[in-house]
Amino acid sequence: MKIQLRKKRLSRSAGGDFVIFLFLAAGAAFMSLPLVYSISQAFKPLNELFLFPPQFFVRNPTLDNFNDLLVLMGQSWVPISRYFFNSIFIVVxxxxxxxxxxxxxxYTLSKHKFPGKKLVNEMIVLSLMFAPxxxxxxxxLVISWGKMINTPWAVIVPAWGSTLGxxxxxxxxxxxxxxxxLESARIDGASxxxxxxxxxxxxxxxxxxxLIILVFQSLWATTGGMFIYAEQWKTLPYALNQIIAGGIARAGVAAAVTLVMMSVPIIVFVFNQSKIVETMGTSGLD
Amino acid sequence: MSAVVTRPTGVRTKSTLKERWANFVFEVKKNKISYLFLAPFMTLFFVFTVLPVLLSIVLSFTYFNMLEWPTWIGWTNYVRLFLADDIFLIAVQNTLVFAAITGPASYMLCLLFAWFINELQPKLRAFLTLLFYAPSISANAYMVWQIMFSGDSVGYINGQLLYWGIIERPIQWLVDPTYMMTIVIIVVLWMSLGTSFLVFIAGLQGIDNSLYEAAAIDGIRNRWQELWFVTLPVMRPYMMFGAIMAITQSFTAAGQITALTGFPPTDYATWTVMQHLQDYGFTRYEMGYASAIAFLLFATMVITQKIVQRLLQRIGQ
Structure with missing residues (x-):
């Protein structure tokens, strides 16, 4: 497609490129703080986590936190795989x-002409601005009337109607x-x-x-909140929050949990932007 | 696709109810594919968004404590907001200042970084996109800032400033009203490269390269001219999307602010309208009053959006 390596265009100056490079590098260093911090925290041994004054970078990295997390997950009353399945179910x-x-x-609202189109478009823009x-x-009330409380559908079905997407x-x-x-496709008789x-x-x-990145991220973080009270449908973030809730004694595990929860959307993001997806789906057209 | 069908007679003349109904049925039949395509989404939209929003507007004219059936009290909630609630007026002032700074600034940052990043090779582009998007991925990213701006002498920033001898005693960054608003704005801006940033990058990638080649022939000299005359006009739909994101995020900021400066903050220095709403809705259970706040907030955002829409139409002229 058109996204290959950009050819050098006429309207670029070397000086400008350099300034932009510096600007990006400074920005990247500043913005990568949470990633660096979370990774560093997750590998800190307990004595470094509670070090006073706190240190930003880890000095003696260890996997203890992850081991502890595995042990705790193994002791869970409901098998942790169940929470994982629930989360994946909701997300997918x-x-x-x-x-x-x-x-x-x-597609309809953008390319079709029909009575009511303008009204619907206007309503959608307005709905984006109402405090949720x-x-x-x-x-x-609607969800409970639809008998969806305590099922994953209480989270899934409202997500389908999200106006942002x-x-x-x-x-x-x-x-x-x-x-x-579109016109020529219609003339060719395409439905x-x-x-x-x-x-x-x-x-x-x-x-x-x-859109997939955005929806994944919001659904992955859902705990089921006020809709899911049944243990068999609780999600992974909920289970991991329970583990962290042990307080100061679980500080190391909490750091590991933060990294685990963060890495899933990152993996999805990387996959999403990779060549594999780049070639998928376009095969029918080009 | 709608070529040879003729309308039923007598549409434009004085139409009876029966004829109007016939006309309506005709229109629905003619566009049945459009309505069919819309049906699943619109059903969900009405049930989960329109209906709740309308209910909430009705509730704003009632007293509703979430236990008893709401009682109708007319305009009382709105009158009370403006005449009897001093803290609401503080919140309005804070929100306007906050939105006036973070809204345009976050919007510009998203656009600028997306534009710069888009020039890079695909691998580097994906990597930098990830880095810039990182604060939005990690939900509790502002934890870093709590430690940075920690008020004791071992908080990172206090520690450094003390070490360099710039200050003599630690500054209570998140408790002292002189600094609170500034810090909150910095952190929110830092977290702002989210949805619209990704949308801008995706949008820029979709622009046809031949447009730029044609522009270069037409005498576009530097990247700024190219941005203004070629890129931005094509980007207008994405920019409208970004504008709505910037408006909603800057007017309804609450979560990050609560995490940084507390609920409520010292002297209400960073108290926003959204926090006021949460306070009444979920601490005091005055849902009618909270709904009135929500409606005013909504009206403000709609007006802002209309103005921004006007401004965006001038791009590239």
């Missing part, structure tokens, strides 16, 4: 549903998909569903890859 179904429902609606805190009670997809389709392309799946979706791949 929530993500798939959100990306598909949002993108098909986004006060709608939590009506939402709870729809708005993101709609703006990308607006910017990247050319009307004339609307086919146009959506085989023309629009491959073009806006950067959009849904980004």
């Amino acid at each position: 179904f929530g993500m798939l549903g959100n990306v598909i429902f949002a993108s098909i609606a986004a 805190a006060v709608v939590s009670i009506p939402q709870y 729809l708005y993101l997809m709609r703006n990308f389709i607006e910017a990247m998909v050319d009307d004339s392309l 609307e569903l086919r146009i959506y799946w085989q023309i629009v979706m491959p073009i806006v791949k950067p959009a849904w890859l980004t």
Whole structure:
């Protein structure tokens, strides 16, 4: 596609490149603080974690914290794999549903003409600006009325209706998909569903890859909160928080947990941006 | 696709109810694919967003303590907010200052870094994107700052300043109202390369290279001209997205602020409208009052968004 190595363009000066490089390097050093700090903390032995004054970098790295975490996870009353399964279940179904429902609606709202289109678009923008805190009670009532309390669907189904994803997809389709392309596909007799799946979706791949990162991150962090009280459907963050809740005695384990929880979205992010995904899905088009 | 179908007669003349209904059915049938595609999402949207929002607006005219059935009290909540709640007025002032700084600044940072990073080779680009996005990935990243700005003499910043002899005694960074707002703004800006940053990068990658080649022939001389006349106009839909993100994040900031300066902070120095809302909603169980705050916040954000939308339409002219 068009994302290969950029050819040197006319409008670049060497001096400008250098200034930008310095700016980026300084920014990167500043922004990498939490990563460096979390990694450093996770490998600190207990005596360094409680060192006074605290040290930023680890001096005698150890795997003790991770060993302790494994032992604690093994002692869990509910097997830890169950929590892990629950988290994956919520993330996978929530993500798939959100990306598909949002993108098909986004395609319609961006490229079709029908009465009510303007109103719906306006409502979606408005809904993004309403503080979520006060709608939590009506939402709870709806979810409980739908008999979804204590099931993973209480988290998954509302995630499908997330307006952020729809708005993101709609703006990308607006910017990247050319009307004339759709028109010629229609003349060729392609069905609307086919146009959506085989023309629009491959073009806006950067959009849904980004959406996947965002949805993954928010669903991965969910504890089930006020919707899931049954132990068999609690999630991994909940279980790990329980382990950390041991307080100061668990400080080392807590540092390990932080790193573990962080590394999953990072792995997803790296995979998401890698060549493997880059070639997936476009094969139908290019 | 909608070529040969004709409308039922008499649409534009004085239409009876029956004719209107016929017209409505006709329109629905004509666009049934569009409505079909929208149906799953819109159902969820209505059930989980529109309905709760409307309910909450109704609640803002009631007294509702979450145990008893809400009682209608008309405009009382709104009157009370402006005339009887001094702390709300402090919160409004703080939020406006906070939003006026962090909103535009975070927006510019996202755009600038995305633009710079986009020029790099794919591997380096992915790596730097990850680094810049890191504070948003790690949910409790601001923990680092709590240790940095720790108020005793062994906090990293106090320690260094004492060592260099710049200060004589440790500064209570997160408790002294002189510094609190500044620190909160720095930390929030540091965490702000999130959603819109990723969207900008994805958007920049989608721009066709031939546009730049054509622009170079047309006499674009430097990267700033290229940015203003080529890149930004194509980016407008993403910039609108980013603007909404910046507005919502800057007007509804609460979590990070609570973690840094406490709930409530000294002299309410960093107390925001969103924290005020949480205080009334979930500490005092006055959901009607909290809903009134939410509605005012919503109205402010909508007005801001309309203004920003106007401004963004001027790009590239």
